[in-house]
Amino acid sequence: MYKAYQIKWCLIVAGVFAISTLFLRQGSFRVEVQLWEYCDYVLRLSFYMIVCWMIHAYFLLNKISYLSSWGKLILSNLIAIVIMVFLGTLFYRILPRNHFIDPIVPALNFSNLLHSFFGGFILSVICYSAFYSIHTNSALQTSKLENEILEQAHLRAQLLSLQQQISPHFLFNSLSTLNAIAPDQHTKNYIVQLAAVYRYVLNFNEHYLTPLKDELLFIKSYLYIMNQRFDKALEVTIDISEENLKLMIPPLSLQLLVENAINHNMFTLQQPLHIIIKTDNSPALIVENDHRPKKVIGGSTGSGTGLKNISERYRLLGNTTINVSDEGGKFCVTLPLLPNERIAKMTGYK
Template identity: 45%
Template sequence: MMKKFNLWPGLIISIFIALIVLISSAIRLDQVDKSDIVLRNAGITFLIAISCWITNHYILGATWIRGKAQKTGLALVACASVAIVILYPLREMHTENFPMMSLRGLPQDRKLMMMAFRGLMVGGLEYFVSFYLQLVTDSQNSRIENERLKQENLEARLSLLKQQVNPHFLFNSLSTLRTIAADAPTKQYVMQLANVYRYLLGNEQEHLTSLEKELEFARSYIYILQERFERALCVAIELPETSLSHRIPPFCLQILVENAVKHNIVSVEAPLSIRIYIESEMLCVENNVLPRMSVEESTGKGLNNIKERYQLLSNQEIEIISTSACFIVKLPLLK
């Protein structure tokens, strides 16, 4: 990715170099009728300088060139080449009074060396100016980015501390409610709800969890849903014991089950069926498609959350298969 091009420093430096050439040439000039040669020499120098600035800026910002030494070497060679391209058509220009342009009568190799030397002088100076300006800019951007990250980290920590208060209070209240509940179904429901919150609180900072723990959490969450929908929600879990030691990002199963309920009709007349199974080292969550007639627009946050976590943690992609009959999400099992 190329950095934003800034031409103004290059124009200023190029004008400065051209003025130096103009003044030094004018001092040597003792005949007024040769003033056009002085101006032409300064103009050519300006053209070389601005061309070298553009070339240096491109090379410094090129991500395909690795290493500072490679960039420096390539920049100097490129500037020498730029000078040759500009000066070679003017190699016979009559400028006896100006040694840097006195190329008439010189052997071909000497002419090329003189041209390249001029490009190296101008381009080298501009390269190190460009390099210094880039260091200053990168340093400023780095300080700004560090301050932004510190602020975001502070805000995130404060937000996390605030969010912990209510869940812990609710979890403690559920534990008390389970103790004082009179009938078994209520105790069971409260216990499963407490399990859900226990898992949420215990794994909010974890990047990966075992499939066994995730499945226990999913069973508690599914129990709560089935108490609500009863026979309208059918969930089949077909996971072999050998797969339970694998790991996945936490809350993935809960998000996929929640999405299935959110985007489909759940009724006794048209039950929603969810199947959780293993296929080709992938954890699969499949549901039949019973689209709601009226449903809030999907933001895709749940699936995007899972996608991004897999990319960050394992650089692997999840698979999504959507047909008119079924919707399947396949999650890679991590070691």
């Protein structure tokens, strides 16, 4: 709360404004005015500004569904002004008489009411403008920092998937040659799917996000290769609703989850590994698999680096989190599907 409400800047702005107005008033220092009255003036005005600051901070920091930006601006200022007038009247009645000047004149008649309203308006506008400027600048700095962290997370993800990368031109030329000399269609199909997998991994270098439709095309090529290795010991069901295909996910996140399921679980032809890839109305992508961890020395089948990387990328992209559950012999990971326009514009995805 201290950082979000910019308490340090609140105290600085309130103190500077109260002291500066004390010296700027004509005839401020008079013989009949005692020292405590000057201090009383500074404390009162500082208190008014702190109250205004907290009101505006609450409205600007919290999402209120029924209020637009302009609605927040108007409502927060009206509430702040009313409270200023009320506090001015209250302090005038309960505190000792200040011969210097009361920061806000009590609303005892129309003229005083108008004067109090105008004074509260000035304080409210100053506090709103100051907090808005500081908050916007802080948010901009945070955004820049998160973009840098996102870039680092993106590079780490590349390292996870491209540790053995060789020259793409050499590889594709070799695959084309191998496809031309392959003796049967089954081998040709395998080569085509392998090329599709590698091409997608290379394109992943350029973007933070990819449409779910493209990720599914990639995962089908990846599963074709895995099925040639494991045959019927690997059973994958894909159930994706049409309306979710244009939504976005971090590239290779689905492949990492499928790869984790294959690498960390025991399965045979007699006891195949079932993987379900589906979507819900959240909208979210759900990857669920049988949980039969491999028995290894040390009691762990992996460091969880892949899941940590996916989680970090989601946090930086949309301030969202993934959900991981391990219940009833099923391991399930839920990835939020991100809105195309807003996130793609933010990350520069094309």
